[in-house]
Amino acid sequence: MSVNSVARAGHTAASAGESAAHRTRNSRAVDITARLGFAARGLVYVLIGVIAVQIAVGSSGEQANRPGALREIADKPFGTALLVLVAVGFAGYALWRLLEGAVGHHDESDEKKRTAKRVVSFLRGVIYLAITGSTVAFLASGGSDSGAGGSGEPAPYTARVMDHTGGRWLVGAVGLVVVGVGIGMLVKGVTTKFEEKLKRGEMSQTVLRVARVIGRVGYVARGIVFGLAGVFVVKAAIDFDPNEAKGFDGTLRTIADQTYGQVLLVCAAVGLVLFGAYSFVEARYRRL
Secondary structure, three states: OOHHHHHHHHHHHHHHHHHHHHHHHOOHHHHHHHHHHHHHHHHHHHHHHHHHHHHHOOOOOOOOOHHHHHHHHHOOOOHHHHHHHHHHHHHHHHHHHHHHHHHOOOOOOOHHHHHHHHHHHHHHHHHHHHHHHHHHHHHHOOOOOOOOOOOOOOHHHHHHHHOOOOHHHHHHHHHHHHHHHHHHHHHHHHHOHHHHHEOHHHOOHHHHHHHHHHHHHHHHHHHHHHHHHHHHHHHHHHHOOHHHOOOHHHHHHHHHOOOOHHHHHHHHHHHHHHHHHHHHHHHHHEOO
16 A cells, blocks of 8 residues: 555544544534533532532531532432433533534634644543542442542642652642632623633523523632632742642631632632632533
8 A cells, every 4th residue: 555545544534533523523412411410510519619608607518619619519409310411411521522622612613712622622631530520439439438539639749749759849830820720710790701612592591691690700709719729729839838729728727818709709609609600501502
């Protein structure tokens, strides 16, 4: 077989693979499970916000993070069945993001921007694959802390990374990325850029106005919490102290420890609940 024949065969195989990826991405199954993923994300954020309010008034010992939200679900009637749906939703969302990273973002005409968006989608897919895995582990463990990935706080993982050469710099870089993500969420909330991804033609003016308000407040609150969490990770690297690294729960509790902390924590909690509510809007009206 000539070199040209091999090249043509390779090109044909690649085209067939891309076509299959396009068909999968646009399939009914991926659409349904991805939307279930938005709903699952919404449920988790609503519960995190509710737990944060309970922490503010001193009536909860649960952690205001994803493992804490999963435990809240598990403790309710039909909790196991709901957790299975959450895991399926996370898996569907991960698959959709991975496919988007492979063959998506054709609405972007600039090649460099399209490549950047694909990389971001791929990374989001990988993150949600890990979240899916931890949710499945939580189910398999019967709702134990170890199955949920421990406390869900980053200090133990930060300590392990810092034990290696260059680990301190890696931790600092991760913290800066998280700060950047938080700033991006803030900008998206303030500018209401999130609306661009909605099927606005299918939404009534009332629904669109509500979505704009809860999306704006939700993204700003989520961005602040993410940004602060990133700052704590950077501080952990600077101080060479892994205990400085904080996730959602640690960040929210730190807010509670400040002057007027209870009021600030309740505001943050309401914002997270609203982000969860906006995720339900996306589950229905998001363009996939």
